[in-house]
Amino acid sequence: MIFEHAPALIIAFPLLTSFAVPILNRFGEKFRNFFVLLSLLFSLFFVLTLAPQVYSHGVIVYTFGSTSPGITLPSGYSMPIRITFTIDGMSIFMAFIASIVSISGLIYSWGFLKKERVGMDKFYSLLLLMSVGMYGMIFTGDLFNMFVFLEILSIASCALIAFWVHKGETSEAAFKYMVVSSIAALFMLIAVGIFYGQYNALNIAAIASMINYNLLDKIALSLLIVGLAMKAGAVPMHMWVPDAYGQAPAPITMMLVAASQASLYALFRTCFTLFGLRLDVAMVGWIIIILGILSMFVGVTMAIPQKDIKKLMAYHSVSQTGYMLLGVGVGLAVMNDPIAFQTYGMKAMEGSIFHIINYALYKGLLFLTAGAIFYKLKTRNLDEMGGIAHNMPLTTLFFIIGALAIAGIPPLNGFASKFLIYESVYRFNPLLSIIAMVVSVLTLASFVKVFHSAFMGPKMKKNVREAPRAMLLGMAIIAILIIIFSLFPAMVVRTIVDPAVIALANQGNYISAVMGGI
Amino acid sequence: MMFIVYLTVVALIGIGLYAIIFKRNLIKIVIGVSLVECAANLFLVSLGYKEGGVAPIFTMAPHENMVLPTPQALTLTSIVIGVAVTALMLSFAMNYYKSYGTLDATKGRLKG
Numbered sequence: 001m002i003f004e005h006a007p008a009l010i011i012a013f014p015l016l017t018s019f020a021v022p023i024l025n026r027f028g029e030k031f032r033n034f035f036v037l038l039s040l041l042f043s044l045f046f047v048l049t050l051a052p053q054v055y056s057h058g059v060i061v062y063t064f065g066s067t068s069p070g071i072t073l074p075s076g077y078s079m080p081i082r083i084t085f086t087i088d089g090m091s092i093f094m095a096f097i098a099s100i101v102s103i104s105g106l107i108y109s110w111g112f113l114k115k116e117r118v119g120m121d122k123f124y125s126l127l128l129l130m131s132v133g134m135y136g137m138i139f140t141g142d143l144f145n146m147f148v149f150l151e152i153l154s155i156a157s158c159a160l161i162a163f164w165v166h167k168g169e170t171s172e173a174a175f176k177y178m179v180v181s182s183i184a185a186l187f188m189l190i191a192v193g194i195f196y197g198q199y200n201a202l203n204i205a206a207i208a209s210m211i212n213y214n215l216l217d218k219i220a221l222s223l224l225i226v227g228l229a230m231k232a233g234a235v236p237m238h239m240w241v242p243d244a245y246g247q248a249p250a251p252i253t254m255m256l257v258a259a260s261q262a263s264l265y266a267l268f269r270t271c272f273t274l275f276g277l278r279l280d281v282a283m284v285g286w287i288i289i290i291l292g293i294l295s296m297f298v299g300v301t302m303a304i305p306q307k308d309i310k311k312l313m314a315y316h317s318v319s320q321t322g323y324m325l326l327g328v329g330v331g332l333a334v335m336n337d338p339i340a341f342q343t344y345g346m347k348a349m350e351g352s353i354f355h356i357i358n359y360a361l362y363k364g365l366l367f368l369t370a371g372a373i374f375y376k377l378k379t380r381n382l383d384e385m386g387g388i389a390h391n392m393p394l395t396t397l398f399f400i401i402g403a404l405a406i407a408g409i410p411p412l413n414g415f416a417s418k419f420l421i422y423e424s425v426y427r428f429n430p431l432l433s434i435i436a437m438v439v440s441v442l443t444l445a446s447f448v449k450v451f452h453s454a455f456m457g458p459k460m461k462k463n464v465r466e467a468p469r470a471m472l473l474g475m476a477i478i479a480i481l482i483i484i485f486s487l488f489p490a491m492v493v494r495t496i497v498d499p500a501v502i503a504l505a506n507q508g509n510y511i512s513a514v515m516g517g518i
Numbered sequence: 519m520m521f522i523v524y525l526t527v528v529a530l531i532g533i534g535l536y537a538i539i540f541k542r543n544l545i546k547i548v549i550g551v552s553l554v555e556c557a558a559n560l561f562l563v564s565l566g567y568k569e570g571g572v573a574p575i576f577t578m579a580p581h582e583n584m585v586l587p588t589p590q591a592l593t594l595t596s597i598v599i600g601v602a603v604t605a606l607m608l609s610f611a612m613n614y615y616k617s618y619g620t621l622d623a624t625k626g627r628l629k630g
Contacts, residue, residue: 144592144595147596148595148599151599151602151603155599155602155603155606158606158610159606162610162613165613166617167617168613168614168616168617168618168627169627169628170613171610171611171613171614171617172610172614172626172627172628173628174610175544175607175610175611175614176628178603178606178607178610179538179547179551179607182551182555182603182607183535183538183551183554185599186551186554186555186558189558189562189596190531190557190558190561192592193558193561193562193565196562196565196588196589196592197565202588242628243628246628247628
């Protein structure tokens, strides 16, 4: 009954609540916060009920206003003209990330922005719109819809980056991000136009069934790769990342990490589902690998000399995005060689998709600890910190968990996914794997630096206490998930990562799920 | 005929990207983004153009040679989004001017 409409409801709850927030605000702060949390919990609940269906039935196609995508068409013409949501293993995997990140970001904001007097209703409206944008991009089965949700996501996130409007720097960072994301979105729109002009379709599955990789398709593909890699923050187009991540309020930075992952998802969707094996897989695979290697290396080398704690972490985000691009690129490059794909291509994709969720968790946690330090010390400069471990023991503990995970130290989840990547990429090309390991060592080095200069040392003169409870709760949710993922990596890979990889690698299923119903 | 339209689209994208990359004034960068957006809208609308076609409204209209309404719908959506983007970018530019006293992008304090 109601669970049939789960895909629409996942979006509807936060979307409607987002526009109701200014009214809810009239009834007091507690009331508003409760409703905002409730709407996100509803979304999480429906994601959780949708997941078993996806894992048992395969791809779920939800059509708005009808039971099947092409039901009212004149006879003899079969084309999915309605707006559809197409949900497979990969979408549901990304939806987990979006919901976890939104909920813990929301709880953390209760503490982090407690002292703000004005604009809190708008803050929560935009925060909900951000999660709507992420869910929409992840679920949609329609290219134009993906553009619309991408724009919703970027407008909401830009407005939130500039939340502290009285500071000029926030406007500067938001302006940069807005230019980058609107150009990315417009490139995507032009690509959509190219596809529509050739195939008369907007549905991803319909285009994928007809696509023939001619010159115009190649132009569209390059526009999509450039635009989406720009929004995901891969290296030649990474200049917005440190500014936007550094200036945004900490919970928003965490949401931005997940938003970049949504763009990465759109990139993978383009390569695997839209083009699939019709692509010149070796060449496009290598382009993605090179983007990945560059991001990894440039990101980490830029991170080491930074003194601003959030900027340092932002450069690490660039570098971590490289790992995901590397693994998926290797998977794509060997896709038309079934033996190689079975032996290591699959493993490489497994590793990098597992890395997406690990990265969203530990990077989110690190940004939240940086936010907690900023909240208490009012500075982001590492030189002005020291001895925080005496004053904020829990924050220190969370930081250690996050830092060890990002550096890939064995028991933690970062190790599990990085090891999958090293192992499989080594069989593809040993050099790439060695670069990945070196980058991991450099990551550890720079986090040792942060740990030493911020947390160690004599007690500070200022009387600093532990962060407020709401902030600790937000961090604890993520830390507990990290520990669960670290203890049972094999189980996580089997239950949620493998279906995502299979969904990406198996283009035929996706197409027949949508086109078969007509 | 259509060739000229497509040529205009490519030229507009080129001019827009030039303005975004090489101009220092924030307002000019916003103009560049708007130009690229106009190019995308023009491209979408020209895809739906049909010589001698009529609007797809079924009452009282001759039933042959109708224009497909989808590209127009897409363009409308994209125009609305474009207005929001431009307004937001101009407000950021305003804030930038208020706190830095200039619109020069090279005078920014963030060195990415």
